[in-house]
Amino acid sequence: MNKIEDDKKRIAKIMEILEKEYPNVKSDLINTSPFQLLIATILSAQCTDKRVNMVTPKLFSEYPTAKELANAENEDVEEIIFSTGFYKNKAKNIISCSNYLLENHSGEVPSTMEELVKLPGVGRKTANCVLGNYFEPEGIVVDTHVIRITNLLGFVKTRNAEAIERYLMKIIDKKYWVNSTHYFIRLGRAVCIARRPKCSECKIKQYCNNYKENMKL
């Protein structure tokens, strides 16, 4: 009857199942500080976490904090992060981002959405990621997996990340705001794969509109 109330119950069940399936989830991006997670997340745009983790050990070894990265040469950074793609934009962003942190936040990463999205190369997705892992979440990370899976499940019918985030914040219990994204990412990589979803192996197929409409009957 009431879609929101119905969706609240359905996603609560889904969270319960995925929590059992993927216990102790956390970010797969290698990092030892908010600054490093921020940089790694900027690098992760349209790129796999595995690939980002191949370049960040060298990057963070040479430029461990905003202080070092702010004074880095553009070409040196480009060479290290080249394989992550969009390397010119990403190099420019993480260097000017480091400069901004030095000038405005003593080199530390701010802990609010309002301040984070002012950083060059940082939008709501990256900001939510840093907030959720190191501070208090102000929203829900909506990445490519969350967009695809929430549409397939039937919670939303849009590719607009902000619209999806607003709706998920209405229906997901706040205790799952951080982990729900991790669950969808794990499910998206292993089971609900973009090119070919493995619905037969899916633990939440009984709660999935796409499965009910296309796979059954």
Added chain:
DNA sequence: CTCCCGATAT
């Protein structure tokens, strides 16, 4: 909306 862009699986 387009552009940025390399690595990988299919």
Added chain:
DNA sequence: ATATCAGGAG
């Protein structure tokens, strides 16, 4: 060959 990967800026 083509779609996809923890997106963001103009």
